[in-house]
Amino acid sequence: MESVGSPNVVQIVLGFLTLVTALSVVLSKNPVVSAVNLMATLFLTGALYIGLGHFFMGAIQILIYAGAIAVLFVFIVMLLDLKPLSLTLPGRAVSIAGGVFVSLFLGLGLSVAAFRSSFGNQGAAEVESLASIASPSVISLQFLSKYHLPFQVAGLLIFATVMGVVVLGKPKKQLDQVEGK
C-alpha cells in the first residue's frame, strides 16, 4: 500500500490481467467481446486504484467507468448488431504497420522512461499519510475551492451533452414537427 517497496503479488496479477483484457479489446473480431473486455479492463483498473490505496477513485472508476460507460458501449454494440470485422483486410497493411510501429515506439520509449526513473526514492513523499490525500473530503474540498470554475464548466458540458444527444437521437420527422414545418 506504500509507494516505497516493490509491487505485491496481487498488484502484479491485476496489472497483467488489465493488459491481457486490453489487448483482447483490440484483437478480438467480435465487437461484443471487445466491449465486454473493455468492461473488464476498466473494472481491473479500478482494482489497481484500490490496491494503491485510492479507495474513492476505485469506487468512482467502477461506478462510472465500468458501470455506466462500458455498459453503454455493450448496449450500443448489441443494438447496432454489427458483423464481426476481420483484422487483416487488403489495403489495411499500411495502417496496421503504422499502428504497430507507433505503439512499439511509444511503448518502448515511455516504458524505459518509467522503469529507469527514480520514482519512489523521494524522501518528501513519506511526510503525509495516504488518508490525507485520497479521502473523498479532500477531493471534494478541492472541487469547491480551487477547481470551482472547472467544476461548474463541467456541469455545463454535461448539460450540453444531454441536449446534443437528445437532438441526435430524434428521427428527422419529429425534429421537423418541432420546428413547425
Place this chain on the structure above:
Amino acid sequence: MELFSGLSVTQFHVGIGVLLFCIGVSGFLIRRSGLIALMCLELMLNGVNLCLVSFSNLHRNPEGASLVLFIVLVAAAEAAVALGLFVAIFRKVGTVSLDDLRSLKG
C-alpha cells in the same frame, strides 16, 4: 515475481498505464470499426488515469485524483455524444466502418 522486485509500486503502475495507452493507440490505428476506435480511446484515457493516480500516490498530492475525476466526466460526455452519433450514422448509412464513411472527403 522476482522480476518485479527491483521496481517500485509507482514504476510498476506507471508502466502498466503506459502500456494501456500504447495498446489504445495501436488499436485506434489498426481497427476499422468506429465503435472499437472509441473503445480504444477509453483505453488511452484509462492509461493516463492510472498514471495520474500513481503519481498522486507518489507525491502525496490530491490534485492528480481530482484531475482523474474531470477526465472521467469528460470521457462520459464524449462517449455519450460519440455513441449517439454512431447510432444516427448507422441508421442513415448502415455501417460504422471508418473506411466506408468518407463522404466528407469530397
